[in-house]
Amino acid sequence: xxxxxxxxxxxxxxxxxxxxxxxxxxxxxxxxxxxxxxxxxxxxxxxxxxxxxxxxxxxxxxxxxxxxxxxxxxxxxxxxxxxxxxxxxxxxxxxxxxxxxxxxxxxxxxxxxxxxxxxxxxxxxxxxxxxxxxxxxxxxxxxxxxxxxxxxxxxxxxxxxxxxxxxxxxxxxxxxxxxxxxxxxxxxxxxxxxxxxxxxxxxxxxxxxxxxxxxxxxxxxxxxxxxxxxxxxxxxxxxxxxxxxxxxxxxxxxxxxxxx
Amino acid sequence: xxxxxxxxxxxxxxxxxxxxxxxxxxxxxxxxxxxxxxxxxxxxxxxxxxxxxxxxxxxxxxxxxxxxxxxxxxxxxxxxxxxxxxxxxxxxxxxxxxxxxxxxxxxxxxxxxxxxxxxxxxxxxxxxxxxxxxxxxxxxxxxxxxxxxxxxxxxxxxxxxxxxxxxxxxxxxxxxxxxxxxxxxxxxxxxxxxxxxxxxxxxxxxxxxxxxxxxxxxxxxxxxxxxxxxxxxxxxxxxxxxxxxxxxxxxxxxxxxxxxxxxxxxxxxxxxxxxxxxxxxxxxx
Ligand SMILES: Nc1ncnc2c1ncn2[C@@H]1O[C@H](COP(=O)(O)OP(=O)(O)OP(=O)(O)O)[C@@H](O)[C@H]1O
Ligand SMILES: Nc1ncnc2c1ncn2[C@@H]1O[C@H](COP(=O)(O)OP(=O)(O)OP(=O)(O)O)[C@@H](O)[C@H]1O
Ligand SMILES: [Mg+2]
Ligand SMILES: [Mg+2]
Numbered sequence: 001x002x003x004x005x006x007x008x009x010x011x012x013x014x015x016x017x018x019x020x021x022x023x024x025x026x027x028x029x030x031x032x033x034x035x036x037x038x039x040x041x042x043x044x045x046x047x048x049x050x051x052x053x054x055x056x057x058x059x060x061x062x063x064x065x066x067x068x069x070x071x072x073x074x075x076x077x078x079x080x081x082x083x084x085x086x087x088x089x090x091x092x093x094x095x096x097x098x099x100x101x102x103x104x105x106x107x108x109x110x111x112x113x114x115x116x117x118x119x120x121x122x123x124x125x126x127x128x129x130x131x132x133x134x135x136x137x138x139x140x141x142x143x144x145x146x147x148x149x150x151x152x153x154x155x156x157x158x159x160x161x162x163x164x165x166x167x168x169x170x171x172x173x174x175x176x177x178x179x180x181x182x183x184x185x186x187x188x189x190x191x192x193x194x195x196x197x198x199x200x201x202x203x204x205x206x207x208x209x210x211x212x213x214x215x216x217x218x219x220x221x222x223x224x225x226x227x228x229x230x231x232x233x234x235x236x237x238x239x240x241x242x243x244x245x246x247x248x249x250x251x252x253x254x255x256x257x258x259x260x
Numbered sequence: 261x262x263x264x265x266x267x268x269x270x271x272x273x274x275x276x277x278x279x280x281x282x283x284x285x286x287x288x289x290x291x292x293x294x295x296x297x298x299x300x301x302x303x304x305x306x307x308x309x310x311x312x313x314x315x316x317x318x319x320x321x322x323x324x325x326x327x328x329x330x331x332x333x334x335x336x337x338x339x340x341x342x343x344x345x346x347x348x349x350x351x352x353x354x355x356x357x358x359x360x361x362x363x364x365x366x367x368x369x370x371x372x373x374x375x376x377x378x379x380x381x382x383x384x385x386x387x388x389x390x391x392x393x394x395x396x397x398x399x400x401x402x403x404x405x406x407x408x409x410x411x412x413x414x415x416x417x418x419x420x421x422x423x424x425x426x427x428x429x430x431x432x433x434x435x436x437x438x439x440x441x442x443x444x445x446x447x448x449x450x451x452x453x454x455x456x457x458x459x460x461x462x463x464x465x466x467x468x469x470x471x472x473x474x475x476x477x478x479x480x481x482x483x484x485x486x487x488x489x490x491x492x493x494x495x496x497x498x499x500x501x502x503x504x505x506x507x508x509x510x511x512x513x514x515x516x517x518x519x520x521x522x523x524x525x526x527x528x529x530x531x532x533x534x535x536x537x538x539x540x541x542x543x544x545x
Binding site: 019021022023025046047048049050054055098099155156157179182183184185186187188189190191193194197212213214215216218219220252253256257 | 357400406410414416422440445449513514524525526
């Protein structure tokens with residue numbers, strides 16, 4: 001991949017996403033967001049429910065169309081491309097969704113689910129798709145036997161691992177993880193996090209990690225963005241934000257973290 | 261205290277082509293009085309959701325339920341549909357684990373709430389509508405007056421989860437079964453929801469079975485906890501006692517896997533023996 005190129009992997013400038021509501025009421029879900037993500041970094045976005053985290057992630061990937069602003073991926077302005085021109089870039093930027101129950105089609109086998117994206121990105125189609133799927137499953141710690149299973153037969157943690165294997169099959173550069181473990185049991189959560197962090201190191205992936213779990217963010221991210229009502233109220237290294245929060249809202253978020 | 265829910269020797273098996281699979285729930289006993297909350301903990305696949313669904317009479321073929329579930333004196337195992345329909349909603353309410361998808365995408369949130377209130381609580385249209393707005397406010401949806409006319413996809417993940425909670429408590433159930441109802445919520449919003457639910461148990465005597473994998477959450481809502489492992493209740497007692505001296509290895513692992521207690525992500529999986537993965541994989545297969 002282009003990992004040797006200098007400069008940020010993602011450069012986001014003035015990103016704004018507005019939803020139209022009833023009677024002309026608008027929701028400004030993301031307002032003037034600017035940030036860079038360096039190669040191999042894990043940048044976390046935290047903030048309360050409804051603060052705009054998922055919309056930010058979707059806007060960066062153009063899964064929703066931003067109202068204004070620019071997103072550059074390794075120098076290419078994704079916001080300037082039409083749908084067709086955008087397509088080849090999609091594989092470099094993959095998203096893992098919060099809900100492993102919803103993001104995998106229940107009636108397709110694991111083999112089909114993991115190999116499906118290769119039909120669109122034909123240049124990535126392996127010579128032996130079956131063997132490649134087994135290899136990807138192994139990479140996420142799943143036995144080859146699950147290849148014929150359907151999502152309904154898998155536990156939440158296993159489904160999320162299938163979703164990760166599917167994304168890895170496209171040899172992505174950036175993974176956008178929208179609450180990837182919040183629906184999972186803590187012990188499974190721990191496995192999936194360990195898997196993600198190991199993959200990040202071995203494959204040199206860059207992560208945009210969305211989470212409402214501050215305790216978890218503290219363990220995985222190098223930098224943090226705190227969102228509130230669509231606006232970035234604080235950004236900084238994880239250590240700094242946790243040790244010395246400057247914004248009032250960040251302080252209240254940290255103070256509300258439950259202790260055992 | 262009078263017993264509202266009494267479960268004895270609950271067993272649930274899913275039949276497969278090769279005969280019955282190993283039981284998903286294997287002899288669970290449970291008692292709950294009005295106003296009481298039980299936190300149900302346990303590893304993924306241990307039978308928490310199947311137990312919850314069984315209490316609502318929602319285990320469908322090929323699932324087979326045995327044992328006894330008495331709600332307010334009425335036996336629910338093998339009860340006729342008529343009985344179950346009467347109990348569901350106003351007797352026993354439920355927030356489903358996959359609540360993010362349990363809203364109907366083609367109706368506005370307000371239409372779904374209003375209909376339930378009109379049909380089940382006999383409210384007039386106008387009353388049902390203003391009650392719907394109140395309920396959305398109660399679960400912390402800002403601009404509820406406007407939001408009530410929005411469709412589910414126009415809400416964020418955590419807002420949808422809260423709408424499901426509003427729907428379940430709208431009918432003032434005497435028992436609420438909440439299956440991981442706050443997984444999509446940050447701590448501040450979650451704390452508000454937990455306060456709301458606790459308030460309902462204190463003010464209206466609602467009883468609650470609260471399924472969670474988060475010990476910190478269990479501690480905030482419940483006084484009693486039951487830990488499930490492989491379909492059985494392996495530990496039960498007051499939260500304080502179980503946390504201070506967990507007897508089952510899974511409970512100990514749950515405590516150590518909590519990110520709030522780790523210093524590095526590697527710490528999260530330290531307490532785990534390698535064969536755990538293998539076992540889990542085997543079980544799902
Ligand atoms: N498709 C849509 N149409 C209209 N409004 C939307 C749409 N998607 C999101 N919104 C609104 O945008 C705001 C931000 O939502 P978003 O999903 O980005 O929040 P979030 O930070 O991810 O919250 P959560 O933690 O609850 O998932 C919310 O007010 C939401 O209602
Ligand atoms: N419809 C079904 N058909 C066959 N097996 C099922 C079905 N539903 C659940 N099971 C099995 O029953 C067992 C218990 O599942 P359950 O969903 O209750 O676990 P859980 O404790 O809620 O786990 P989680 O924390 O992941 O939600 C699992 O082994 C599961 O595979
Ligand atoms: Mg979200
Ligand atoms: Mg469950």
